[in-house]
Amino acid sequence: MEVEEEVRRIVDQVKELHDSATSFVSASSQEELSLRQRSSVVDASIRRLHSTLVSDKHLDPKLFDKLEEDLQRARCLLADGDTSSFLPFKPQGRFVRMFLGPVNVRASRKDIQLKVKEEYNSYRDRTALLFLVFPAILLTLRSYVWYGCLPAFPVQLYEAWLLFLYAGLVMRENILRANGSDIRSWWLYHHYCAMAMALVSLTWEIKGQPNCVQKQKGVRLFLQWAMMQGVAMLLQNRYQRQRLYTRIALGKAKRMDVVWGETSGVDGQLWLLCPILFTLQGFEAYVGLQLLRTALTGVVAEWQVLICGILLVVMAIGNFINTVETLMVKSRF
Amino acid sequence: MEVEEEVRRIVDQVKELHDSATSFVSASSQEELSLRQRSSVVDASIRRLHSTLVSDKHLDPKLFDKLEEDLQRARCLLADGDTSSFLPFKPQGRFVRMFLGPVNVRASRKDIQLKVKEEYNSYRDRTALLFLVFPAILLTLRSYVWYGCLPAFPVQLYEAWLLFLYAGLVMRENILRANGSDIRSWWLYHHYCAMAMALVSLTWEIKGQPNCVQKQKGVRLFLQWAMMQGVAMLLQNRYQRQRLYTRIALGKAKRMDVVWGETSGVDGQLWLLCPILFTLQGFEAYVGLQLLRTALTGVVAEWQVLICGILLVVMAIGNFINTVETLMVKSRF
Ligand SMILES: CC(C)(COP(=O)(O)OP(=O)(O)OC[C@H]1O[C@@H](n2cnc3c(N)ncnc32)[C@H](O)[C@@H]1OP(=O)(O)O)[C@@H](O)C(=O)NCCC(=O)NCCS
Ligand SMILES: CC(C)(COP(=O)(O)OP(=O)(O)OC[C@H]1O[C@@H](n2cnc3c(N)ncnc32)[C@H](O)[C@@H]1OP(=O)(O)O)[C@@H](O)C(=O)NCCC(=O)NCCS
Numbered sequence: 001m002e003v004e005e006e007v008r009r010i011v012d013q014v015k016e017l018h019d020s021a022t023s024f025v026s027a028s029s030q031e032e033l034s035l036r037q038r039s040s041v042v043d044a045s046i047r048r049l050h051s052t053l054v055s056d057k058h059l060d061p062k063l064f065d066k067l068e069e070d071l072q073r074a075r076c077l078l079a080d081g082d083t084s085s086f087l088p089f090k091p092q093g094r095f096v097r098m099f100l101g102p103v104n105v106r107a108s109r110k111d112i113q114l115k116v117k118e119e120y121n122s123y124r125d126r127t128a129l130l131f132l133v134f135p136a137i138l139l140t141l142r143s144y145v146w147y148g149c150l151p152a153f154p155v156q157l158y159e160a161w162l163l164f165l166y167a168g169l170v171m172r173e174n175i176l177r178a179n180g181s182d183i184r185s186w187w188l189y190h191h192y193c194a195m196a197m198a199l200v201s202l203t204w205e206i207k208g209q210p211n212c213v214q215k216q217k218g219v220r221l222f223l224q225w226a227m228m229q230g231v232a233m234l235l236q237n238r239y240q241r242q243r244l245y246t247r248i249a250l251g252k253a254k255r256m257d258v259v260w261g262e263t264s265g266v267d268g269q270l271w272l273l274c275p276i277l278f279t280l281q282g283f284e285a286y287v288g289l290q291l292l293r294t295a296l297t298g299v300v301a302e303w304q305v306l307i308c309g310i311l312l313v314v315m316a317i318g319n320f321i322n323t324v325e326t327l328m329v330k331s332r333f
Numbered sequence: 334m335e336v337e338e339e340v341r342r343i344v345d346q347v348k349e350l351h352d353s354a355t356s357f358v359s360a361s362s363q364e365e366l367s368l369r370q371r372s373s374v375v376d377a378s379i380r381r382l383h384s385t386l387v388s389d390k391h392l393d394p395k396l397f398d399k400l401e402e403d404l405q406r407a408r409c410l411l412a413d414g415d416t417s418s419f420l421p422f423k424p425q426g427r428f429v430r431m432f433l434g435p436v437n438v439r440a441s442r443k444d445i446q447l448k449v450k451e452e453y454n455s456y457r458d459r460t461a462l463l464f465l466v467f468p469a470i471l472l473t474l475r476s477y478v479w480y481g482c483l484p485a486f487p488v489q490l491y492e493a494w495l496l497f498l499y500a501g502l503v504m505r506e507n508i509l510r511a512n513g514s515d516i517r518s519w520w521l522y523h524h525y526c527a528m529a530m531a532l533v534s535l536t537w538e539i540k541g542q543p544n545c546v547q548k549q550k551g552v553r554l555f556l557q558w559a560m561m562q563g564v565a566m567l568l569q570n571r572y573q574r575q576r577l578y579t580r581i582a583l584g585k586a587k588r589m590d591v592v593w594g595e596t597s598g599v600d601g602q603l604w605l606l607c608p609i610l611f612t613l614q615g616f617e618a619y620v621g622l623q624l625l626r627t628a629l630t631g632v633v634a635e636w637q638v639l640i641c642g643i644l645l646v647v648m649a650i651g652n653f654i655n656t657v658e659t660l661m662v663k664s665r666f
Contacts, residue, residue, distance in 0.1 A: 003389060006382055007400045013375050014407040014416075021368055021415040028361045035354055042346050049339055056336060067340045074347040082354040083347075099501045101452045102445075103508055105436050112435075119434045153636075156536045167500070168432045175436055202535045203489045303486075 032086065039078065039086040046075055082110075084180060093174040093188075105175045113179045120172045121241050124233060127165055131230030134158050135223040142220075150216055152206040155223075162226070163198040166191050186322040190315055197311045204304035218294050218305045225287045225312065232280045239269050274327065281320045288312030365419065372411065372419040379408055415443075417513060426507040426521075438508045446512045453505045454574050457566060460498050464563030467491050468556040475553075483549055485539040488556075495559070496531035499524050519655040523648055530644045537637035551627050551638045558620045558645065565613045572606050607660065614653045621645030 050071055053064065079087065089106065096105060107113045138158065142150050170191040177183055206219055291309030295302070383404055386397065412420065422439065429438060440446045471491065475483050503524040510516055539552055624642030628635070 003382070003386060003392070004396070004400065007386075007403050010375065010378055010382060011403055011407045013378075014410050017368070017371055017375055018410055018414050018416050021372075021419060024361075024364055024368060025415045025418075028357075028364075031357055031361075035350070035357060038350055039354075042343065042350055045343055045346075049336070049343060053336060053340075059336070063337070067337065070340050070344055074344045077351055078347050081351050082358045083351050085358075086354060098497075099432075099504050100438070100508060101449055101456065101505050103438050103440065103449060104445075105433070105438070107436065112437075116434055116436060123434065152536070160532055164431075171432050172434050175433060199493055199535075202532075203485070205538050 035083070035086040036088075039083050040088050043078060043087060046071060046078070079180070084110075090178060092178050095170060095192075096174045096178070099171065106178050116172075116179060117176060117181070117244060120176060121237060121244065123172065124169070124237050125241075127169075128230050128233035128237060130161075131233060132227055134161070135226045135230075139220070139223055139227075149212040150206060150219060155206055155219060156202060158223075158226075159198050159202045163195060163202065166195040166198060170195065184322055184326070186318055190318060193311050193315050197308050200304050200307050200311075204302060204308075218291055218302075218308070221287045221290050221294075222308065225284060228280050228283055228287075232277060235273055235276060239273050242269065270327070270330065274323065277323055278320070281316050281323070284319070285313055285316035288316060368416070368419040369421075372416055373421050376411060376420060379404060379411070412513070417443075423511060425511050428503060428525075429507045429511070432504065439511050449505075449512060450509060450514070450577060453509060454570060454577065456505065457502070457570050458574075460502075461563050461566035461570060463494075464566060465560055467494070468559045468563075472553070472556055472560075482545040483539060483552060488539055488552060489535060491556075491559075492531050492535045496528060496535065499528040499531060503528065517655055517659070519651055523651060526644050526648050530641050533637050533640050533644075537635060537641075551624055551635075551641070554620045554623050554627075555641065558617060561613055561616055561620075565610060568606055568609060572602050575602065603660070603663065607656065610656055611653070614649050614656070617652070618646055618649035621649060 050068075053059070053067055053071070056064075059067075078084070085106070089104075092105065107116060135158065138150065138154060142148060170188055173181075173183055173188050173191065177188075201219075201222060204218070206216065288309050288311070291305050291312060293309075295306040295309055383401075386392070386400055386404070389397075392400075411417070418439070422437075425438065440449060468491065471483065471487060475481060503521055506514075506516055506521050506524065510521075534552075534555060537551070539549065621642050621644070624638050624645065628639040628642055
């Protein structure tokens, strides 16, 4: 029988394949383990040696500089080359563990890590546009169609979208971090705050007529802040995407940049971007203070307005401090 | 110089390590590729042969059964053994892609897959308790402390928690699925619906005095449903954890169960569990209909109440149909 023959052949093939898979998996996991062990030993030695160097007062300064650079290069090679996936994991953030459980989000290959980063950038581009357009439409309709009075449903839809958006952003940033990005923790906290704000604003009752122009002042300020956030994101994206491409094009690994100095073309852009960012951060603080005033003078005496005001002021201050710190770190090279 | 010597040694070690890592990565990715190709070829052949078998009318029925079983065994070996990680990916769900981007959430090793599943179960256990306790406290305080009137804040806190909880559950279920779980899509949709409900209920204004007993009827029903959901989850968890342990203890691979019949001890439990589940589903539908009535007779004429009612009825019907279907599939063996 022909079919019988074929079934027998397939069964044999599957068994064979299974055996090769099993032996491959066990062999490679053994080799992986040994690479992992060697990597963490070497990593620890580099650290130890670095502190010996620093504490050694009798060293010739020139020699010291040379040795420091050698060590730094070694560290770069270890952290950015193919060895990087064998270094001990940074523990994954709480947020990731809460939503994903014990799944490993670290990509094992460099090209996938870059893909994750590019996808993050294009996700931000897509959302930044909506960020601008959605509240702009709401505010326009308010003035020309709704006689100064925002209906609750579209605003709440927007707030729900914001909540999901920020949750997605912060999840991706956690993942980027697990994949070795140097993103500052503040930018993650910033997005947790923004999530909290979206959540709080969902419970915020949007009052209608009469007198809604005054009662809805808080909501209006919130929407204006959101539009401004969209502008900030678009600008930042343009800059960061260019930065990534320059890096990829030059084939420089991440940490190497710091040693060898930033690519100057993009660095110039940063100095253009910053005044705009500072202005936006000032506006953020202003909106926050306005909300606080609205809450405290009692025109809209809801706790939601108070919390949103506080969050905005905190975010503005944090953004400012961290932007300044970034600039200071960069100008040192 | 001693330090100089040591730095040189470390630099050499790092280079060496880097080279072994590079050659390991390239060798293993080549072997992986070939295993991937062989797996998908064999997988396709099994499929093809299966359809040939089924369409071949001249085959002796006994021989047919034997060949079918051989093929099925081959498929099990392929899908559950070490080869499983080389089979073509099921595409990851939209929800996962939206929140995580192009990260691979499939665990490469069987033991990690089991760990993910166990962690999912214990996550559910932890949350099921809160599910029961939180609304119970709210409802008790309402009767004895708050004079029949729920304050908005704790209820909204609970609703926000529900939203995050369901998002986490559905994310983990998507991940389990990517790791080869046979979970029906409905249970995922069920949790999307529950998420939608939590989101909608957040925008639902919780009215205070006067007359809040009547105005808050919807909220009260919602909390009662949540408690009931907690009971269902606890029972289901007990059953499913036992099922997982029996499986692990017997060392049977997942799909094999279906071929060789369920482990009878746990199967008996299912028949005990189901009447309770059906009762709970009945109650779910009842709560939904009550909400619909409240919305339509106009005591609380908010769209949120209407939507929540519809969602509850849909969930009850879907749960019922899918529980019945599961039972039917199981009783066939
Ligand atoms: C100041 C700024 C332009 C610096 O960007 P930068 O030059 O990329 O900063 P760094 O070199 O320190 O970046 C380190 C890493 O963090 C990332 N990063 C920096 N700022 C980030 C941010 N706001 N969000 C997400 N990721 C950020 C970078 O992409 C980089 O990632 P990588 O290590 O994977 O390549 C940027 O932080 C910024 O735009 N901040 C202001 C944001 C703001 O205030 N927004 C709200 C306005 S109201
Ligand atoms: C009926 C029921 C007990 C069957 O459970 P079961 O015997 O595990 O069902 P199956 O054998 O079809 O399970 C297949 C897979 O889906 C998973 N699964 C089944 N129902 C699930 C559910 N409700 N949620 C999450 N996962 C579920 C199982 O764990 C199993 O995973 P695995 O392939 O990784 O091992 C279960 O589906 C259930 O409890 N349903 C009712 C839920 C309900 O109605 N809740 C609300 C009450 S108002």
